[in-house]
Amino acid sequence: MNFELKKEHLHTTSADLVVVGCFQDTTPSMQAADGGKNLDKLFDAKLSEILKHSAFGGKLLETQTIYTHKIIRAQNILVIGLGEKEKLCLESLQLLAAQIQREALKLGAKTVALVLEEKKIKKFSAEARLSAMVQGFLLGSYSFNRYKTEQENKPQLTAISFLCSSTKKSLHTAIDTARAIADGITLTRDLINIPSNDLTPTLLAKEAEKVAKRHKLFVDIWDEAKIKKEKMTAHLAVSQASAEKPTFIHLRYKAKNAKASIALVGKGVTFDTGGISLKPPKGMWEMKGDMGGAGTVLGIMEAIAQTKPNVNVDAYIPSAENMPGGKAFKPGDIIRARNQKTIEILSTDAEGRLLLADALDYASDFKHDYIIDFATLTGGAPIALGELYAALLVNDEQLGKKLLASAKATEEYMWKLPLEQKYLKTIQTGPADLMNAGGSRAQTITAGLFLSQFVKDKKWAHLDIAACSDTDKDSLLCPKGGTGALVQSFVHFLHSFSGK
Structure with a gap:
């Protein structure tokens, strides 16, 4: 599984699936920071309209999939619930990554893109959030099946792209550290x-x-x-x-x-x-x-x-x-x-x-x-x-x-x-x-x-x-x-x- 930092936008990226988040609310709305509002504009506010008329409430790990009709390069948009903003934590970010992976594989996606906001959210830096999500993707894919006579040929994500305005060294280090920790946990x-x-x-x-x-x-x-x-x-x-x-x-x-x-x-x-x-x-x-x-x-x-x-x-x-x-x-x-x-x-x-x-x-x-x-x-x-x-x-x-x-x-x-x-x-x-x-x-x-x-x-x-x-x-x-x-x-x- 490859992790990439890219200076791209959700509507131009070549990923199979793009992901945006909504915090929990009685009327959850698309976020500006992760590109959700810009996507909504491209779709003439139809994304917000779909959410408004669905049961989606932004609860943690709740999802809503929207087909793009080729308006953007990605085939589908995954809207995922981020839960209550004040309860955001590293564990919830790991869970979100694991849930994104699960939903992507259901859709047959091989590549996923999401925006990495560079300013702090609550007390969590971009590096800390990135590291948590990389761990979530890796640990969420863990299985122990070496003793199965017939090995399942499970589909796997090949690449996850984090879209950001900077690809500074500290972000690459966060990815490497997360992968090392996941290697240790896996062992x-x-x-x-x-x-x-x-x-x-x-x-x-x-x-x-x-x-x-x-x-x-x-x-x-x-x-x-x-x-x-x-x-x-x-x-x-x-x-x-x-x-x-x-x-x-x-x-x-x-x-x-x-x-x-x-x-x-x-x-x-x-x-x-x-x-x-x-x-x-x-x-x-x-x-x-x-x-x-x-x-x-x-x-x-x-x-x-x-x-x-x-x-x-x-x-x-x-x-x-x-x-x-x-x-x-x-x-x-x-x-x-x-x-x-x-x-x-x-x-x-x-x-x-x-x-x-x-x-x-x-x-x-x-x-x-x-x-x-x-x-x-x-x-x-x-x-x-x-x-x-x-x-x-x-x-x-x-x-x-x-x-x-x-x-x-x-x-x-x-x-x-x-x-x-x-x-x-x-x-x-x-x-x-x-x-x-x-x-x-x-x-x-x-x-x-x-x-x-x-x-x-x-x-x-x-x-x-x-x-x-x-x-x-x-x-x-x-x-x-x-x-x-x-x-x-x-x-x-x-x-x-x-x-x-």
């Missing part, structure tokens, strides 16, 4: 959607190597022997009953003039049965997505390798399968993590924090300004926050503010929970230093407290993405499956250090 979605027989720890490592090769990043893959040499006993405990060997993945993006060093750690459990603490059969198939943290980290690396923030970013991914069997670790076992803390296993289904414990300890050995981990960690996160929000826990308030600011700027969903130290005792009452589960109350917080014991004195944040890494509903922007949540906000976060 994350794909990885979450791939079944575990095709995404073992070894195959996840190969996916990481593909990212590194594409963008010339440093990559280092550890096998079981190297993990053992690094004394990552907690990591190894999770994998010891699986026929699939564990891996530890390290990717590095290095900036030319780095302003900071950031470590991203992603939980990579490629399938989680719960181990001896076996999960119920219903819904267990969803546990192919228990590597959502790893998928998110790889999606971020895919995006920033293209957008190039002025920060160094190291990605660490501990990966394993959690299976039952004669060699499985068991409830009641006590293991010693890489940092020498002992952990009593109350539930083998609380395995993700064991992988993260060793990975966080390893990342803490280096001079990172911040360490941030991502994990589909607790069932408590969606109970507390529903299906949209990532739960955020931090040991540094300034880091928390920066992350929340990036989520707000990109309109992604993140909510800060307290890292309440009084709850730490609930996982310290056994015969070991720590227990790997703390009961049903405040389980997202106690999981965060557990991880906090492995970051030394580093500034650290934990994101529990159990609620938002996948969805069981189809939408305009995302079909059922992996969502790619937080990739966009972390591109913003990493660029916030450099002002880019």
Whole structure:
């Protein structure tokens, strides 16, 4: 799908379909800024007349198609509802782009043109609106059908033209950035959607190597022997009953003039049965997505390798399968993590924090300004926050503010929970230093407290993405499956250090 900036007008462009918008009103009218009023004049006000006598009210995503009778070069005009003007946001712009694409394909259009107004609308610059719409077009076309025996030959838009008086560099950069973010989100979605027989720890490592090769990043893959040499006993405990060997993945993006060093750690459990603490059969198939943290980290690396923030970013991914069997670790076992803390296993289904414990300890050995981990960690996160929000826990308030600011700027969903130290005792009452589960109350917080014991004195944040890494509903922007949540906000976060 190509995106073009053109110094043209709607009535002269060669696109198959031209698009104008109307804000919601009792009597919606054509807008001057997007060329709608000029088109109406060419049609002797017949466009307004058609809208007046139709049920069109300008509600968000509402559409009205008008045949042009060759009065202009385009075959059809699509009038689309923009909703209430005061509620215009980046998400609504993404939805509008996805809806335009859907309507264009219904009409058999291959090319689409719409006007990009260069002045701000509300607080949104032309660049921000352009980026949101490009993402909407790309994400709205996402599908995961690689396992279909008969591939559908779905029609695709070939070009979207944004008509404007200027084609300045910042607009081209906005397109490139949007495409990079969409690439990252697409990769994350794909990885979450791939079944575990095709995404073992070894195959996840190969996916990481593909990212590194594409963008010339440093990559280092550890096998079981190297993990053992690094004394990552907690990591190894999770994998010891699986026929699939564990891996530890390290990717590095290095900036030319780095302003900071950031470590991203992603939980990579490629399938989680719960181990001896076996999960119920219903819904267990969803546990192919228990590597959502790893998928998110790889999606971020895919995006920033293209957008190039002025920060160094190291990605660490501990990966394993959690299976039952004669060699499985068991409830009641006590293991010693890489940092020498002992952990009593109350539930083998609380395995993700064991992988993260060793990975966080390893990342803490280096001079990172911040360490941030991502994990589909607790069932408590969606109970507390529903299906949209990532739960955020931090040991540094300034880091928390920066992350929340990036989520707000990109309109992604993140909510800060307290890292309440009084709850730490609930996982310290056994015969070991720590227990790997703390009961049903405040389980997202106690999981965060557990991880906090492995970051030394580093500034650290934990994101529990159990609620938002996948969805069981189809939408305009995302079909059922992996969502790619937080990739966009972390591109913003990493660029916030450099002002880019």
